[in-house]
Structures are given as C-alpha cells and as structure tokens.
Amino acid sequence: MERRHFLRQAGTTLAVASTAGLAACAGPRVESRPTTTGGTFSLPLIRASTDRITGIYVCTRPYRAEGPRIETQKLGKKTVVHNYGHGGSGWSLSWGSGTLALQMVQATGAKELGVIGCGAIGLTTALLAQRAGLSVRIYAKALPPDVFSMRASGLWTPDSRICDATHAPALADRWEMMTRISYARYQSLLGLPGKPVEWIDGYSLSDAPFGKFHGDVPDEPEYGEFGDRVRDLTPRPVELSPGNHPFPEPYVRRYTTLMFNISSYASYLMNEYRAAGGKIEIREFEHPEQLQQLPEHTLVNATGYGARALFNDESVIPVRGQTARLIPQPEITYGLRAQDISVVPRSDGIMVQVIGDTGNFNNADITPHREASEAAVRELADVMAKMKRA
Ligand SMILES: Cc1cc2nc3c(=O)[nH]c(=O)nc-3n(C[C@H](O)[C@H](O)[C@H](O)COP(=O)(O)OP(=O)(O)OC[C@H]3O[C@@H](n4cnc5c(N)ncnc54)[C@H](O)[C@@H]3O)c2cc1C
Incomplete structure (x- = not known):
C-alpha cells in the first residue's frame, strides 16, 4: 500500500476510535502561537525498545452490529437484564450503560441483585446498583486483572466499533444518553489517589492533510459514527503549524482526551465494591439454565464476549486487538498516533x-x-529518533 494512502487509513482508524478525533472533522482550530517560551518545543522521549516490552496482550472486542444488548429477558424463574456487546467502547460507555441496566433492574422491584461478570461493565453496573441501595453479588469465572477489560488501551472512545452504520440511526439517542452519563461520572473520578482517570494531550502525526474520515479498515464493516452528537464534551483538536511541535511530519494535530489508568481504575472499582459490602463468587456458567440455581431473582448478564457462548448469541462478533506494554515512564504524559500505532501514556x-x-x-x-x-x-x-530536541 502506498505510504500516503496508508497514513490516511491509519488516521481513519484513529478517528473512529475517538470522539475527539471525529470532532476534528468539523474544522479543527489552527494554533499559530508558539507553544514554548524558549522557541524550541520539546517533549520527553519515550524509551521505545523491544527489550522494554513487559507484556503483549490480546483481547476480543465484543462487537454487535446493532450495538450493545441492554434489555430484559424473562428466563424461567429469573429476570435477566442483559448488558453486553460494547465493542471498542466498554470502558467509555460503562456508567451510562450500567445506568440503563439498573433502571431495568429497578423496574422489577428487586432488592438483591446477581451480576454475572466482573469486567468494566459488570463492575460499574454492580457499583451503581449498590449506590441505589441494592445488595449485590458478583458471579464471574475471572476477576481483574484476568478479564478482557484489563487489556483495553484506556482511552475515552465511546463510539469505537459500537455498531455498524446501518444500525446507527436506531442506536444514536441511546448512545448519546449513555455517553453523556458516563462522561459526567468520569469527571467525578478525576483527581483521586492513583489517578484512575486523567485528561491527557496527545499528537496525531500524518504526512497528508487531515480530512474527513470514514474509519475504514479494509476488512471491517462501516461502523456507526456519533462524534458529532457530543462535540461539546471534549476540546476540539488543534492543528499545530511547523515550529510549534517537535515532529518531522508536516501535519500534526494535538488532541485532548480522557485516559483511564486501567490497573489503578479497576483496583478503585473493586475496592469501592467490596467496601460497600459487595460479595464475589468465582463461578463459571455453561448454560443459562444454571442461572436458575442462584438465590437472586434478578440478574444482570455482563459477560461481554462470554455472552456469545453462554447465551448462544452469535450476534456477538469478536474483533481482535493487540497491545504491548512498555516499562512505565512517569515523565511521559502525552499520547501519540502515528502511521499504524497508537500510544497511551498510562501509569x-x-x-x-x-x-x-x-x-x-x-x-x-x-x-x-x-x-x-x-x-x-x-x-x-x-518517531522518537526523529523528534527535535530542545
Ligand atoms: C485492544 C483493545 C483496546 C480497547 N481499548 C478501549 C479503550 O481505549 N476504551 C474503551 O472504552 N474500550 C476499549 N476496548 C473495549 C473494551 O475493552 C470492552 O468493550 C470491554 O472490556 C467489555 O467489557 P465487559 O465487562 O463487557 O467484558 P469483559 O471484560 O470480558 O468481562 C466479562 C466478565 O464476564 C465473565 N464471564 C464471561 N463468561 C462467563 C461465564 N460463562 N460464566 C461466568 N463468568 C463469565 C468474565 O470472567 C469477566 O469477569 C478495547 C478493546 C480492545 C480489544
């Protein structure tokens, strides 16, 4: 593939993975003022070498063409509220999605709730239920750090692989509600010890102008794009003129986004859950009928990709993703998006x-x-080798 063409394609992937990226489509600001006082813009260097890789992680995004399944199903003696299928947006949408699921739980009048699953979705739904006064028990075959959610990149990406373009109009209002609820909740998680959630700046690098993106990866469907609906939530990306950034690429855009320090954040969620009296039982279910044995009459199914096997739901499509983790560098506080990589400066x-x-x-x-x-x-x-130094 021709280099310029490839860069555009990589850019589209990034744009679809970030509402902030999409916001740029509508006309980014161009910043011409110098960004440093001494005249030379510099950033600390990431020590990028393969011997600093501490782990390589793969997980499958639980993608559904029609978007997440958040609905009630009567199953024998139980009422099951499904809350799964959040694609590449599970962390970002978790609080909003959990709020919708909780409303369905509350409609049953339940005072005791069983939550199946302890990933991003199960944990946040369980916490919301506790805060609404319910007694909650989580059942899961695995807990953090051994769940797929722990392998996510950790960015605010509420419209990443969340549905296909055909189903987008039907999902749009619900998506916006979930996004706004989650966003508001995340503002209350800033400034906490261990920084579970932070705002960061990052830089998109390209050798071609940033244009209108469509988010195509050649062998993936056209996904629903919703960024325009919540453009008011995040700062617009700023195009930096040469001299106002240290990169050799002619086109550089600075974006500002929320980042989840997932280890710290998951630990915070687990601690909050346990401190509020939450119970946990390690248990794997092979058939939905096994749910009938549980003491709670109302259950939330937050099994993510596991719902495909457990509920025989082939609408859940795995979309594989891989990340490598480098030894932390506390001085690195910026993200990067270049040719075919995305870098997230997590703690x-x-x-x-x-x-x-x-x-x-x-x-x-x-x-x-x-x-x-x-x-x-x-x-x-x-990229680091070509960056200008102060
Ligand atoms: C590479 C990559 C990067 C990503 N980056 C981001 C990002 O930056 N931002 C973002 O918002 N999202 C991101 N995502 C998406 C996000 O990771 C998922 O949407 C999210 O993890 C889904 O959470 P979950 O709780 O539904 O599933 P999971 O984390 O898989 O949790 C499922 C839970 O159910 C349990 N379970 C499953 N089956 C059973 C069973 N049969 N019996 C008992 N228990 C069961 C599991 O043990 C686990 O506890 C990314 C995904 C990938 C692959």
Whole structure:
C-alpha cells in the first residue's frame, strides 16, 4: 500500500476510535502561537525498545452490529437484564450503560441483585446498583486483572466499533444518553489517589492533510459514527503549524482526551465494591439454565464476549486487538498516533497498540503476535529518533 494512502487509513482508524478525533472533522482550530517560551518545543522521549516490552496482550472486542444488548429477558424463574456487546467502547460507555441496566433492574422491584461478570461493565453496573441501595453479588469465572477489560488501551472512545452504520440511526439517542452519563461520572473520578482517570494531550502525526474520515479498515464493516452528537464534551483538536511541535511530519494535530489508568481504575472499582459490602463468587456458567440455581431473582448478564457462548448469541462478533506494554515512564504524559500505532501514556505502562491492521474482524484468536508488537515499538522508536530536541 502506498505510504500516503496508508497514513490516511491509519488516521481513519484513529478517528473512529475517538470522539475527539471525529470532532476534528468539523474544522479543527489552527494554533499559530508558539507553544514554548524558549522557541524550541520539546517533549520527553519515550524509551521505545523491544527489550522494554513487559507484556503483549490480546483481547476480543465484543462487537454487535446493532450495538450493545441492554434489555430484559424473562428466563424461567429469573429476570435477566442483559448488558453486553460494547465493542471498542466498554470502558467509555460503562456508567451510562450500567445506568440503563439498573433502571431495568429497578423496574422489577428487586432488592438483591446477581451480576454475572466482573469486567468494566459488570463492575460499574454492580457499583451503581449498590449506590441505589441494592445488595449485590458478583458471579464471574475471572476477576481483574484476568478479564478482557484489563487489556483495553484506556482511552475515552465511546463510539469505537459500537455498531455498524446501518444500525446507527436506531442506536444514536441511546448512545448519546449513555455517553453523556458516563462522561459526567468520569469527571467525578478525576483527581483521586492513583489517578484512575486523567485528561491527557496527545499528537496525531500524518504526512497528508487531515480530512474527513470514514474509519475504514479494509476488512471491517462501516461502523456507526456519533462524534458529532457530543462535540461539546471534549476540546476540539488543534492543528499545530511547523515550529510549534517537535515532529518531522508536516501535519500534526494535538488532541485532548480522557485516559483511564486501567490497573489503578479497576483496583478503585473493586475496592469501592467490596467496601460497600459487595460479595464475589468465582463461578463459571455453561448454560443459562444454571442461572436458575442462584438465590437472586434478578440478574444482570455482563459477560461481554462470554455472552456469545453462554447465551448462544452469535450476534456477538469478536474483533481482535493487540497491545504491548512498555516499562512505565512517569515523565511521559502525552499520547501519540502515528502511521499504524497508537500510544497511551498510562501509569501502569506505556501502551503501544497496533492499529489499522486487517484480519481482526470475527477473529477470536487471542494468541499474541509478538512480531507485530515489536514492529509497532520499532515504529515508535523511529518517531522518537526523529523528534527535535530542545
Ligand atoms: C485492544 C483493545 C483496546 C480497547 N481499548 C478501549 C479503550 O481505549 N476504551 C474503551 O472504552 N474500550 C476499549 N476496548 C473495549 C473494551 O475493552 C470492552 O468493550 C470491554 O472490556 C467489555 O467489557 P465487559 O465487562 O463487557 O467484558 P469483559 O471484560 O470480558 O468481562 C466479562 C466478565 O464476564 C465473565 N464471564 C464471561 N463468561 C462467563 C461465564 N460463562 N460464566 C461466568 N463468568 C463469565 C468474565 O470472567 C469477566 O469477569 C478495547 C478493546 C480492545 C480489544
């Protein structure tokens, strides 16, 4: 693939993964004023080398063409409120999605709730239910850090692989409600010890102008795009003129986004849940009939990709994603989006994600491909080597 064309494609992937990125489509501001006092803009360097990779993680996004399944189902003696299928947006939408699920739970009059699953969705739904006065028990075959949610990149991406374009109009209002509820909740999680949630700046690099993006990865569907509906929530990206950034690329855009330090954030959620008296039982269900044995009459099904097997729901499509984690560098507080990598400066490690690659849609293989992550880290090293120093 021609380099320029490829860069555009990588850019589209990024744009779809970020509401902030989409907001830029409508006309980014161009910042011409110098960004430093000494005349030379510099950023601390990421020590990008393959021997600093501490782990390579693969997980499957639980994607559904029609969007997340949040609805009530009567199943024998139980009422099951489904809350799964959040694609690449599970962390971002969790509080809003959990709020919708809780309303359905409350409609049953339940005072005791069983939540199946302890990922981003199960944990937040459980916490919301506790705060509404319910007694909650989580049942899950695995807990953090051994759940897929822990392998996410950790950015505010509420419209990443959340539905396909055909189903977008039907989902739009509900999506916006979930997004706004989640966003508001995240503002209350800023400034806490361990920084579970932070605002960060990052830089998108391209050798071609940033245009109107459509988010195409060649072998993936056209996804629903909702960024325009919540443009008021996040700052618009700013195009930086040469001299106002340290990168060799002619087109550089600074974006500002929320970041989740997932280790710290998951630990915060678990502690909050336990401190409020939440119970946890490690248990794997193979058939929905096994749910009939549970003492709670009302259950939330937050099994993510696990819902495909448990509820025989083939509408849940695995979309594979891989990240590598580099040894943390506290001085690195900026993100990066370059050719075919996205970098997230988390406190538990600098995440380097391969983006724009094919072969991930409907691919449940979670075997890490080390060579792909090493190539991504080498690409990051190349960006660092070409950065201007103060
Ligand atoms: C590479 C990558 C990057 C991502 N980056 C982001 C991002 O930056 N921002 C964002 O918002 N989202 C991101 N996502 C998406 C996000 O990770 C998912 O949407 C989210 O993790 C889904 O959470 P969940 O709680 O539904 O599922 P999970 O985390 O998979 O949790 C499911 C829970 O159910 C349990 N379970 C499953 N089956 C059973 C069973 N049969 N019996 C008992 N228990 C069961 C599991 O043990 C687990 O506890 C990313 C995804 C990938 C792959």
